Amino acid sequence: MRNRIVTLAMLAATLATSMFAVPLALFAAHYYRSQQSAELERVADAAAVNVAADLFHGRFAGDLPRGPLGTQLAIYGAGGRLRGGQGPDTADPVVTATLADNTVHYDRDRDQLLAAVPVAEGAHAAYAIRATTSAAEVYRRIDLTWVLMIALGALVLLVTWQLARWQARRVARPLEHLFAAAGTLGDSDFRVRAPPSGIPEIDAVSTALNRTAVRIGDLIDRERTITASASHQLRTPLTGLRLGLEAALDSPSPDHRQAITDAIATTERLDHTIDDLIALARGTTHASAPLDLDTLLGEITETWRHLLAESGRDVRIRTDPDLPRSPASAAAVRQILAVLIDNATRHGTGTVTVYARDASAALAIDVSDEGALRSDQTDPFCRGPASGHGIGLPLARNIAESEGGRLYLRSRTPTTFTLFVPSSPQASSPTQQDEDPASCSSSGRRGGARKEEPAP
Template sequence: MILFLVGHTLSVRRRIVTLTVLAAVLAITLFGVPLALAVAKFHESMSTHDLERAADNVALEVTGDLANGRIPELRPTPAGEEGEDRIRDIAIGVYSPTGRLIAGEGPPHADDFVRSARDTDRANGIAGDEVVLAEPVVSGASVVGVIRAAHPRSELDDMIRVTWLKMAGLGGIAIGASWLIGLRISARLARPLEDLAVTAERLGEGDFTVRARRTGVREIDQVAEALDVTSERIGETLERERTFSSDASHQLRTPLTGLRLQLEAALESPGSDPYATIRDGIASADRLERTIDDLLALAKQTRAPRSLLDLGKLFEEVRQTWHGLLAGRGRALRISGREALPARAADAAVRQVLAVLLDNAATHGTGTVTVLARDAGDALAIDVSDEGAIAGGSDPFVTREATEEREGNGIGLRLARSLAEAEGGRLRLTSPSPTTFTLLLPAERPAPREEGPGLAS
């Protein structure tokens, strides 16, 4: 995921820059090509305009000479007089009505433009490597000559080329500016993705408290929110797994210890009936399997269906599990109150709560362990007590770190409290000395029996 985010960030940078530059190139192309053609047309038009001005000026000078049959003398153009003209190198030729060159520069005989100008107002175009314009010289109603003005075509091409180069330079500057803007935009948009990559890397290293920074970009913030939710869920899952491991090891120790004691007792009494030991071992294995099923259901956060609690069956299981274990330590187990007020709860949950309380009494308590079921108003109370005491001010439901002399009892009690609350009940320490824990479950009182009319007194 980290490599994907880093690679995606680099890809986003390249894509943004590429798209920005491509957009600039496309815009410049769409507007620049028609503009370049228009510029070429403009220069051609200005070239024709310059030739026309030059031809008009010469026509004004030579009209009188041509009308009187004299050969005109063309006055050289003084330097700087054509300062407004775009074309500098213009060749002027004066032709007679018969098409003969009589003054200036040009073909010795009239070309197509000169011949066409005698019959029309003006003729212009390209002839070889020249741009040509011809117009007639009129005196009264007669054509007394033709003026031919021309300049090299290369000069027009140079002007167009220079303008196109300037436009290309401006286009390159615009593309460069677009590239810089694309870099800035890509950095601004890619930075949140880089932050997400760092967050994902920390998450991969096991830091589930990390949270992604919000950027104000809706799509990126959605990814950040999803990453935060994932981090929180992974952290909760691992915490639940750690808790389950601790609870499972704590809860499985007791049935395993009972099974071991049964097997050790059988080894110490070789003359006893092995079948009884095997039956007891199978019963202990069944209780161990039931404990494992209960713990797996807790780990999956599933709850067994609630039904009327069978105290007789439940207390019999308690006696079978804990009598031998406590007797092996020289301690007694007393159970009473099997006919107490019924309650509706999951057998598995109550069984695990009592297992925790009895294990706590066997491990940390002293003397006789007593299990008493009694009515407590609208609740069924089950007291588990021993003859030990809890140091004043200490909270037995807080997890303590295990030491060589004493194992933390808060792990199991915390599990028991959560199971009791899940069943709508409560678990509390009612007496620190002698140590007494009380499990309260909502009682289910039987509905009052209705008396028929004939039975009323």
């Protein structure tokens, strides 16, 4: 590409220089010859003035005034005979034409320049003054001018070549960066970014490529994270299904219809969970209809009541009246609440409470139990065995943020997690000082201390 840009620039500059220089060179040659002819005419006129009186009074002795260096003067009579000076013995065609029509005539060739000026007597030319000079000086000036023009043209082409190379680098380098970035993106490195070039058209392409890289990277990371977390999300309904079937086998009653019905219901919920995970992985969870919170909370109650009852615990649902409507997807909220309740089931004690309330610019859902999270325990949103919470809570936070919401640890005693989802597409979730998921210190805190909010 660089070579093509330089070649086109040089062709354009050569064509433009030629179209300008060739006519100018011809005009310069014509100008120098015309200037020299005019100088010869002036010399011949001066000589005619000096000898005119002697010619017409019969006192001319054949002597003509000396002209400039290199100029020869000659005078011819009306019959074409040489009367004085330096020239051929008989008039040449230029002198003959001057004597015939009483006007100035010129002749130019490679060797000399000639001008014939009439000396009139009345309306007719009685004599003619012939002035000649060597054409070498004229052509020397023409050649010098042409050499200077060629040198100037070469300088222009050299400057054009340098500018073309600079412009080719300026245009080609960002395109090469774009090519390299596209190749890196094709190799699944979605961190690649095309740098700005200062060229609006190329920068527009770079911006589109960077935006595409971010979008694809987010989708791939989301899919990988949720795929890795699928076993965590599917374990709970599978456990409930297994417990129900085991209880049916241990029952002395031969009628297993209720167990089969419960198993079918559990498989349906499992199917919904799989659909939710696929939608979350593909980033297609954004709903067109508002969140049906009552139905969602009913599903959660039915799903978790039996599992908690196995350990002598219960789940309690509380909702405030006139809750704001939220555009958050049911799949995202269902999976987040499933992670929070599963976390309370595994690591908490006592009754698990789900409390939906109005938080001004957002819908808030608190999930709490009667246990306590020690202050020296690591941040529960950090992945890894040190936190004791696996990958469920980090996944839940990522899903919440993808829906435009927030998930944070509201209270350590009793352990309470709060999910904020926006109540309208324009509203943003309130700013909270929560546990930072990127800061996995031994205390699980970020820099300064945070005041714990009371549980609902």
